[in-house]
Amino acid sequence: MENIINIIKYTLKELKNLYFVEVIILLISLFIGHFISIFTVGFEAIPIISIILTINLVNHMIEFSKQISRSKGGLLFLAPIKGYEFVISKILEFIISQGALVGLYSLGIAIFNSSFSEGSVLILVKILFGMISSYTFIILLILIYSTFFNKTKQVVICVIGTVVVGQWLADSIFEKLFNLIPYIYLRIGTVIEFNLFKIFIELCVVVALIFYGSLRLDKNKDII
Numbered sequence: 001m002e003n004i005i006n007i008i009k010y011t012l013k014e015l016k017n018l019y020f021v022e023v024i025i026l027l028i029s030l031f032i033g034h035f036i037s038i039f040t041v042g043f044e045a046i047p048i049i050s051i052i053l054t055i056n057l058v059n060h061m062i063e064f065s066k067q068i069s070r071s072k073g074g075l076l077f078l079a080p081i082k083g084y085e086f087v088i089s090k091i092l093e094f095i096i097s098q099g100a101l102v103g104l105y106s107l108g109i110a111i112f113n114s115s116f117s118e119g120s121v122l123i124l125v126k127i128l129f130g131m132i133s134s135y136t137f138i139i140l141l142i143l144i145y146s147t148f149f150n151k152t153k154q155v156v157i158c159v160i161g162t163v164v165v166g167q168w169l170a171d172s173i174f175e176k177l178f179n180l181i182p183y184i185y186l187r188i189g190t191v192i193e194f195n196l197f198k199i200f201i202e203l204c205v206v207v208a209l210i211f212y213g214s215l216r217l218d219k220n221k222d223i224i
Contacts, residue, residue, distance in 0.1 A: 003081050007089035008096070011063060015097075018059050022052050022101060030108040046123055049105050053098055053131050060094050064139045068146055068217070083214030087143065094135050102128045133202065138163070140209040147216040 012019075029048045067090075102124050138159060145158045 003085045004089040004092065007081070007086060008093040011067075011090070011093045012097070014063060015059060018056070019097070022056060023104070025052060026101070026105050026108065030105070046127070049102060049124060050127055052101060052105075053127065056097060056101065057094075057131055057135055060090075060097070060135060061138060061142070064090055065142055065146075065152075068143060083217035084210065086217065087140070087210050087214055090139060091132075091136055095132055098128055098131055136206055137209070140206070140213045143213045144209070144216055147220040 026049075067086075106124060141159045141162055142155060145155045149155050149158065
């Protein structure tokens with residue numbers, strides 16, 4: 001647990017300049033949103049926070065790639081870090097940072113924009129879950145492919161190919177399964193609806209990828 005906390009602190013420190021810029025953008029958008037929210041009912045927050053979360057997502061993936069690279073990862077893994085500790089810490093740190101951005105922005109809008117609607121908050125929550133899911137799958141693929149290929153271009157091509165093909169296969173499989181089993185879902189408010197069976201399958205895939213990725217990382221620390 002200590003290693004996980006230390007890696008989280010290390011990554012937060014590495015990206016502190018990014019967080020500072022993102023908070024400034026949030027404050028500026030809150031100021032502007034205060035004057036236009038009467039017309040948009042708070043929905044102006046959705047494209048703004050989506051852009052910020054996407055920037056955060058991309059920068060975290062870049063930082064993750066650097067930390068498992070030969071130049072930077074070689075120093076990081078001189079410490080007795082287990083593969084699963086590294087992977088879990090990266091996922092938790094991303095959840096913390098993304099959640100903090102959404103929470104801060106939602107709080108700011110709720111305070112300064114009286115017309116902010118519940119629907120806006122629920123949509124932001126759904127976007128947050130989508131970002132976390134995307135980040136988790138992509139970094140695990142980056143980790144696994146990086147243990148097989150040394151060139152960044154090869155890793156990028158494999159990740160993109162896996163995401164595209166995997167999404168197509170997942171949609172096809174889920175479509176057939178949903179015709180055979182009852183549709184079980186969790187509804188939050190009137191906007192968000194989670195397919196519980198799909199979430200269960202995705203969690204199983206994530207756990208399997210974490211397990212395999214951690215093993216690959218433990219066996220290949222000498223080549224990153």
